[in-house]
Amino acid sequence: MHKKARFSMNKVLSSDKTMELMDEGWQKADLHVHTSCSYDVPKCSTVHPQRLFEKALSRNMGYVTFTDHDTVEAFDMLGWKKERLVPGVELSVTDMCNVGHTVHINVFELDKEQFQDMEFIATKRQDIFSLIDFMNDNDLLYMYNHPFWFAVGEKPNLLAVPELSKHFPVIEYNMQDLKQKNLFSMALAHRFRKGMAVTTDSHTGGIGAVYTMAKGDDFREYFKNISKGNYYLVMDGPIWKHITQELSAWIELVFNMDRISQHEFSTGVNLLDRAVKLILSEKLTEHPNVNLFTMRSIQKLSTSGLPFFLYTLSKRSQVSEIEKMMSIY
Structure with missing residues (x-):
């Protein structure tokens, strides 16, 4: 610190x-x-x-x-x-x-x-x-x-x-x-x-x-x-808990968003936007049980800590660069 x-x-x-x-x-x-x-x-x-x-x-x-x-x-x-x-x-x-x-x-x-x-x-x-x-x-x-x-x-x-x-x-x-x-x-x-x-x-x-x-x-x-x-x-x-809870809640909101609203929504990340489009496709929305199972499965993955760990890992070099820069302050 x-x-x-x-x-x-x-x-x-x-x-x-x-x-x-x-x-x-x-x-x-x-x-x-x-x-x-x-x-x-x-x-x-x-x-x-x-x-x-x-x-x-x-x-x-x-x-x-x-x-x-x-x-x-x-x-x-x-x-x-x-x-x-x-x-x-x-x-x-x-x-x-x-x-x-x-x-x-x-x-x-x-x-x-x-x-x-x-x-x-x-x-x-x-x-x-x-x-x-x-x-x-x-x-x-x-x-x-x-x-x-x-x-x-x-x-x-x-x-x-x-x-x-x-x-x-x-x-x-x-x-x-x-x-x-x-x-x-x-x-x-x-x-x-x-x-x-x-x-x-x-x-x-x-x-x-x-x-x-x-x-x-x-x-x-x-x-x-x-x-x-x-x-x-x-x-x-801790922050990891807040981020994990936010991600889980976000997943639930996405799965409960109506198809019309998808045209007004964007994460700013092309890969995630394509995933949301897939979730809101007719194939999933017409099968509520499949939709619910998919949502719960993704939420379980999000709360496992793996996404947060991977995110932290991806930012490790950036954090090191910031630390070096901050040493002069």
Whole structure:
């Protein structure tokens, strides 16, 4: 573990130690959650924005936000001024000039016009620093998502990550990424005195399985306290368990997705997309017992730990490269 990450672990709590904080007015929020409005979320009722909003409230989230990929459709459905609901979006910026790879940014407390302006900067101008300037000029709240996650097929510019981190008030600890990468992100947050938020980044309705606690009578105050370092990361269980549970839930959603919805869904990985198309083919959907047996078999494989082990193995060299780069920080 990086020494700065080790030092920062005093910000981590288990959920059974948060009752006293809640009694003192600390708020809970999961700042990275996807709904059925995201292109890579299976279109099922369990991940509909309204269902997830109600689920978050039942889990005592002080603030609820949805950060779908490059869309704010969830807030068109729910309303932009709903109590405890914070408008949000996950923007993708492929800035090959300043960065060299795709960066994901969560933006909060935006309106629809601001989203359209940012979408133009992100997709047309592809200039991350123009986007940061826009967010600052409009007094928006934003977070650097999974700094060491990189899109399939991209060759990342690792040296850009620490330099880019300097421009963000909050850096994410993402439960869908490897622990080693999150520890590097934690080290960056400590090195540059940035806030950190732990998130589910759930695409299956797992909102609130982990969350960040901070004081705040409104969301802006809550987020500002995180950026100042006055926060706790609340998580139970290891990352491998969260990823395995997410994968199993995702498999079930895919098998229960109707065939019409497959045209609106994409994982971004051609091989997986072909697999989903096969699952939703008439041959499987017309035979419920075969469909259920196939789903349970794939879920059993996913919970065996083998997929996670293979994923970890595939990222070993990348983690080593990141570790070498981080040694100078």
